[in-house]
Amino acid sequence: MSEKTPSGDPTAPDAFLTPVEHVFVRSHLGAPPELDASAWTLTVEGLVDRPLRLDLPALRALTQTRLTAVHECFGNPFRPDVPTRAVANLDWSGVTLSTVLDLAGPRPDARHVWFEGADTGTFAGESEVTYLKDLPLAQARAEVLLAHTMNGEPLLPRHGFPVRAVAPRMFGTNSVKWLTRIVLAADRPDHMFTTRFYTRTLPGESEPGPVREIDVNSKLLTPGDGRRVRAGACELAGRAWSFTEVVAVEIAVDDGPWQPAVLEPRGPHPTWQRFALPYDLAPGPHRIRSRATDTVGRVQPPTGARNAVHEIEVVAS
Incomplete structure (x- = not known):
């Protein structure tokens, strides 16, 4: 392939x-x-x-x-x-x-x-x-x-x-x-x-x-994985998608709690949906994760699956 x-x-x-x-x-x-x-x-x-x-x-x-x-x-x-x-x-x-x-x-x-x-x-x-x-x-x-x-x-x-x-x-x-x-x-x-x-x-x-219906999934796009970013206020954002509409996306930074992101509605076509969370990044390395939930209750699994929770790493300075 x-x-x-x-x-x-x-x-x-x-x-x-x-x-x-x-x-x-x-x-x-x-x-x-x-x-x-x-x-x-x-x-x-x-x-x-x-x-x-x-x-x-x-x-x-x-x-x-x-x-x-x-x-x-x-x-x-x-x-x-x-x-x-x-x-x-x-x-x-x-x-x-x-x-x-x-x-x-x-x-x-x-x-x-x-x-x-x-x-x-x-x-x-x-x-x-x-x-x-x-x-x-x-x-x-x-x-x-x-x-x-x-x-x-x-x-x-x-x-x-x-x-x-x-x-x-x-x-x-x-x-x-x-x-x-x-x-x-x-x-x-x-x-x-x-x-x-x-x-x-x-x-x-x-x-x-x-293999037919797509899974519930999300992808962090901002900031990009492996990037060095400025410490302080920033936006953690990406896209989520599923066979049906995504109704919630949560973001976790390091070992912190899952926090609800602002999620755009899907609209009449089966498109992806943007999500974003304002966040204050402290200086140093960070692990950022996203997980989505769709209308039929499917949630991204933590590990071990093709649609596992998405994770990126950044360094704030």
């Missing part, structure tokens, strides 16, 4: 929309495929009454929708409990999956949607692997966007040009890049990236399930 986080201004992630040049890049199967927008097509097949093949002009001629949503990488599938917090907040434009499915006419026995990208390669010792993910039809139809722009500009090759799926409120592994094929089926596909990797057993459950 190739991982890359573009370098640049470390304060950029604290903007409401993440600049494209600061958006993380993940690729399981090597370099992005070289796709020609004029030759690209998207097929919709399987359990549909009217199989489709749409080119880019035909897709763009359909009703367009904008969506702002948090976009988070689940992390390395070989190390699923290691926190990464590779996250961005992005404005997407494209066509809802439901619009395309209405044209194709799903049959009554269709229960799942498969999304396949154009990228192929070697992964986990297997060659000629394609990237394939699936979602329940009802959930996909209600939420998935077939996006061709990010933050108002055409997708870059590394981000899925010319069209990618965007599954809001779900981990990025479900938002298939370089999308070329959609299949409606009665069952889930038995595939490396659907049933072998990206599965986990959630608390209270006995069987593993697919």
